[in-house]
Amino acid sequence: MVAYKSKVVERIQLPSRERRERALEQAGYNVFDLAAEDVFIDLLTDSGTGAMSDEQWAALLRGDEAYAGSRSFDELESAVGEVMGFSNVVPTHQGRGAENVLYGTLLEDGDVALNNTHFDTTRAHVANQGADPVDCPVARAHDLTVDGPFKGNFSLDRARSVVDDVGSERVPLVILTVTNNSAAGQPVSVENTRRVREFADEIDATFVIDACRFAENAAFVARREAEFADAEIGEIAREQLGYADALVMSGKKDGLVNAGGFVATDDEALFEKCKQRAILYEGFPTYGGMAGRDVAAMAVGLREAVEEAYVTDRIDQVRAFAAMLEDVGVPIYTPPGGHAVYLDAGATLPHLSPDEFPGQALVCALYREGGVRGVELGSFAFPGTDRPELVRLAVPRRTYHDEHLEHVAETAAAVLETRESIDGLEIASEPAVPELRHFTASLEPISS
Numbered sequence: 001m002v003a004y005k006s007k008v009v010e011r012i013q014l015p016s017r018e019r020r021e022r023a024l025e026q027a028g029y030n031v032f033d034l035a036a037e038d039v040f041i042d043l044l045t046d047s048g049t050g051a052m053s054d055e056q057w058a059a060l061l062r063g064d065e066a067y068a069g070s071r072s073f074d075e076l077e078s079a080v081g082e083v084m085g086f087s088n089v090v091p092t093h094q095g096r097g098a099e100n101v102l103y104g105t106l107l108e109d110g111d112v113a114l115n116n117t118h119f120d121t122t123r124a125h126v127a128n129q130g131a132d133p134v135d136c137p138v139a140r141a142h143d144l145t146v147d148g149p150f151k152g153n154f155s156l157d158r159a160r161s162v163v164d165d166v167g168s169e170r171v172p173l174v175i176l177t178v179t180n181n182s183a184a185g186q187p188v189s190v191e192n193t194r195r196v197r198e199f200a201d202e203i204d205a206t207f208v209i210d211a212c213r214f215a216e217n218a219a220f221v222a223r224r225e226a227e228f229a230d231a232e233i234g235e236i237a238r239e240q241l242g243y244a245d246a247l248v249m250s251g252k253k254d255g256l257v258n259a260g261g262f263v264a265t266d267d268e269a270l271f272e273k274c275k276q277r278a279i280l281y282e283g284f285p286t287y288g289g290m291a292g293r294d295v296a297a298m299a300v301g302l303r304e305a306v307e308e309a310y311v312t313d314r315i316d317q318v319r320a321f322a323a324m325l326e327d328v329g330v331p332i333y334t335p336p337g338g339h340a341v342y343l344d345a346g347a348t349l350p351h352l353s354p355d356e357f358p359g360q361a362l363v364c365a366l367y368r369e370g371g372v373r374g375v376e377l378g379s380f381a382f383p384g385t386d387r388p389e390l391v392r393l394a395v396p397r398r399t400y401h402d403e404h405l406e407h408v409a410e411t412a413a414a415v416l417e418t419r420e421s422i423d424g425l426e427i428a429s430e431p432a433v434p435e436l437r438h439f440t441a442s443l444e445p446i447s448s
């Protein structure tokens, strides 16, 4: 059921096919280098790309820009308290700022951090402390076609075997990412969260929840975990998050803002340490890395994120989008997660081997055919791993309507028709850091 109507609109247009061809060539077949103006439907990310509500725009005007003791900070503190159940908050410029503040406080050289799956920036921040990020997804997380209610769960078996190998003293931190962004946005059950809490207690580790998509996760729990069939989204969110010692949050996801983030904790000693580090890297702890007005808008956004009508519309839109793509025969990761649909590029372009980057070839074909921008998450983004060849089509919050998504499905259908003629790609130039090559490398078609 639709939960809102438009009040402000932004013009978009599909550039001509010639212009798309030229733009793609000029961008070195890397869609990160396209001008947004040349993109018709932009599904590059759901991070900070959503629409704010009228209440959030109103809150912007009321924002308090005081350096210390801002009223907007008080509003954020009460929103985090009521929606997420934590009493102390340190605002940061975005999620990775929160990761720097918290993980810089909790980790030292030689430590090991366990996570259902480390998101890219999480992995980088753990590594930046000299610690080793180890993923513990469940076995079916990277199986594209097996059904399952909570494929995002944390595998306690894997975690225990890591602890048996390295010793519990080396594992001071256990992280649970909800939803599991790097495993196709799959949800995590509350029951699994309880087990992770017990495990962290057993090994005397701090338990952090990466809460970026906590509201979407709660909506899946309401539908799929029998114990919560009658519970409200807000109750589920507080129950699940309440098992953690601390949260890291990117406001650009379920904070429903374009920029912002925070750390939250009830642990006073940890809070003090985070505040000190935040002053160094972010700003005074009542504004952190954010303008007061943005803090005010995020406080409103957090409350809207757990409204039943909003979050139901959100995950139903992604599910409907997945169904449109399946209807035209596009192979996708199933079941769809909360924020994106993942196309199986390996199955779509079986004539291309991993070193011909089938995912990136599909990304380019979608842009060339219909001005649609997605992102490759396969051999190009993750060199040297045996990940499946995926293309993510992320859905910005409250931004696109069915007609937009139907255009994407029609574009994908047209690409399927001519798939044998789609060439692979090779790298023409790449940056020094291989982990970041997909942002800036340029490619060229392998002429057959």
Ligand SMILES: *Cc1c(COP(=O)(O)O)cnc(C)c1O
Pocket: 047, 094, 095, 096, 097, 119, 121, 122, 177, 181, 210, 212, 249, 250, 251, 252, 253, 260, 261
């Ligand atoms: C986006 C994201 C982050 C980082 O947040 P930014 O606001 O982009 O810095 C961390 N963890 C997860 C799971 C995310 O999705």
